[in-house]
Amino acid sequence: MQATILKLIHVHRGLVIDSEWKCTQRSFVSAHFLASQKVKMGPGGNTAAGVAVKRQIKESKSQSPKKPKLAKEPWQEVAAGEAKVDGKASTSTEVNAGRVRLLKQATASAAEGAPVVYWMSRDQRSCDNWALLYAAERARQQGSPLCVVFNLVDSFLNAQARHFGFMLRGLRIVDQKLSSMGIPFFLLQGKAEETISEFVEKTGASILVMDFSPLRIGRVWREAVCKRVPPYVSVFEVDAHNVVPVWVASDKQEYGARTIRGKIHRHLPEFLVDYPPLLPPAHAWTLEKSDSIDWESLISEVTKKGAEVPEVKWCEPGEDAAMELLLGEKKGFLRTRIRNYADDRNDPAKPGGLSGLSPYLHYGQLSAQRCALEGRKVRRSYTKDIDAFLEELVIRRELADNFCYYQLHYDSLQGAYEWARNTLLAHASDKREHIYSKDELEKGKTHDELWNAAQLEMVHLGKMHGFMRMYWAKKILEWTRGPEEALTISIYLNDKYELDGRDPNGYVGCMWSICGIHDQVGWQERPVFGKIRYMNYNGCKRKFNVDGYIQYVKRALFELKKAAKNPSEIPPSKTPAKKDAL
Structure with a gap:
């Protein structure tokens, strides 16, 4: 554990800020990562913005154009292709500077016409992709060729065949579309800090463009690559995933939808604009050609490792x-x-x-x-x-x-609000009417037929209705030995089986259900849950046709079993459940 002073360069809404930051290095993430997020960990894991960085961001905002006023109809349509900033229409085809951050400034000169590399990761598409558009824009500006690389890792946050198969089949289409535009697509395999940095060095690239992701693992990868690329390479990060870039929408952890809604609405006229076309590169790629990828063999090889959770056919x-x-x-x-x-x-x-x-x-x-x-x-x-x-x-x-x-601890009890953490820990030893192991929960073997239906829908179809996901996670809290175990199991199951697992929405969904994140305060205190919102079977019956939902899942599993011609794959459904008391 050592104190490190880092000088970071942030692009905040188009303004470059130099900031110094002193922070403590942690075993699982470096000081650069903590510094780049402008976060210090306070008591209990809660975040507090660093004074120096907050002051400099405040100063930068005072020099930036005034924010547009919030429209009465935030979702109203403006003329196609027009962004309104300070009430003036702009038809620029360039990527908004507020969507881009400079992570590393080159300290040496690259060769004239050195290529631009876009490292695709979170945003796997050729169309409507601000990061790809930015890379293409920079390539045109400096008369350089452009290429796209994707790094495939063998293991990623409990991802299975279901997830790798869906992703790789989508990337195959990206490869085809980029090739038709004269943009080579390279598929790398291994540790990103090695494969990406080596590729950049081998091609002599002058610019590396990266996708943004808020998850820890992506931050660590990007930081490691920044450290290893040659000194003549500038590295940029583009938020192509959000309508309003996360660092523009807010400079702090928001308490809930009501506190961030107005902030996002204010920026919609500037950021919710149509995409310019992706133009073919002005300069052809003349360096090492990308090998023809045998997609079928690759998909077959990769999906064997997670065959326990097979691909789904409905999507x-x-x-x-x-x-x-x-x-x-x-x-x-x-x-x-x-x-x-x-x-x-x-x-x-x-x-x-x-x-x-x-x-x-x-x-x-x-x-x-x-x-x-x-x-x-x-x-x-x-x-x-x-x-x-x-x-x-x-x-x-x-x-x-x-x-x-x-919130660095977005997937643990340490990331909960203090009131929620206190109330959950105060009731952690409360007697539970039912206790189930992770294996019993994973197989959908509980007394509650509604919960079992939701679990089996997720296991076999890779999806669960959003309302059921809330009920599902809250019951895991009720049926396990404490909130830490409940959160661990819910995230494990969600990431393993949900086709859209390992996503900020999934982590927040579990944290909302179990830890009260983004929920209102003041629920009646009760055993096990404390002051966290409670949900039960009878409450579900009042809101929707519970029997209809259970039958829908049974029919879906029956059709799946029939198609697979292997009845042993689908465990039998439970008999009618004992209902939760009010």
Whole structure:
């Protein structure tokens, strides 16, 4: 443990800030990482912004253009391609500077016309990708060739065949689309700090562009690469995932949707703009050619390692399938199902009421900004439904990124509010009516048929309705030996089986259910839960057709079993459950 002083260069809404930061190095993440997030860990793991960095950010904001006033209709459409900043329309095709951060400034000169490399990771698409557009923009400016690289790791946060298969099939389409535009796609395998830095050095690249992700593992990878690239390389990070970049939306951990909503709304006129086209490179790639990738062999090899959780058939991977689900004539969400979204989205017995876009958004095969832009076009006809959709798509998703970005302990009890941590620990030793092991929970062998249905839907179909996910996680708290164990098991199951697992939304969902993150305070104190919101079976019965949902899951599993022709894969459903008391 040693104190380290680091000089960081941040780009805050287009203004370069030099800041010095003193922090304590931790075993699992370096001082640079803590410093780059402008976070110090206080008592109990809560975050507090560093005084020096807060002061410099405040000074930078005072020099930045004034924020646009919050519109009465934040989701109203403006003319296509127009961004309004300070009330003036801009038709620039360049990427907004506030979306880009300089992580490492080159300290030496690269060769003239040195290539630009885009390291694709979180945003796996060729279309509507601000990071790719920024890399292409820089390549045009300096007369350089452009390439895209993706680094495949063998193990990633409990990912299984279900996840690797979906991702790789989507990347195969990215490879095809980029190749058609003359942009080579390189697939690397190994540790990112080795493969990416070696590739950059071998090609003599002058600029490396990275995707943004708030999760710890991605930060560690990006930091390690920054340390190892040659001195003539400048490294940039682009938030191509959020409509409003996470560092622009807020400079602190927000308490809930009500505290971040207005901040995001204020920036929509500036950031919720249409994408410029991705132009073919002006200079062809003449360096080492990318090898032709045998995608089928690679997918077969990688998915063998996680065969315990097989791929799902209901969701076709890739950016084309994503756009079809969003806008298709027959089943497109915004064409055929949006009209009932506001009323049906919280009803697990009506699975068609959801958009179904979550896996595509998680893997970056679809841009949330594209969804918002297309949704805005039909808002006049379906105002209530579009507003509800955009609340979930933009406000709630970006609130989750905000939490994981500013709260280092986003997946542990240490990341909970102090009041929540205290009340949970005070009731940790309370007597439980039922105690289940991780294995029993994983196999859906509890007394509660509703919970079992939700668990088995997740295990075999890779999805669970959002309302059921809240009930599911809260019951894990009720049926395990304490909040730490409950949180560990819920995250383990979510990441292992959900097609969109290992996502800020998943971590925040578990933290909301078990630790009260982003929830209101003041619930009646009760055993086990303390002052955390309580949910039970009878409450679910009052909100939706519980029996209808259970039957829906049973039918889905029966069809899956029939298709697989292997009945042993699907465990038998339980007999009617004993219901929770009020």
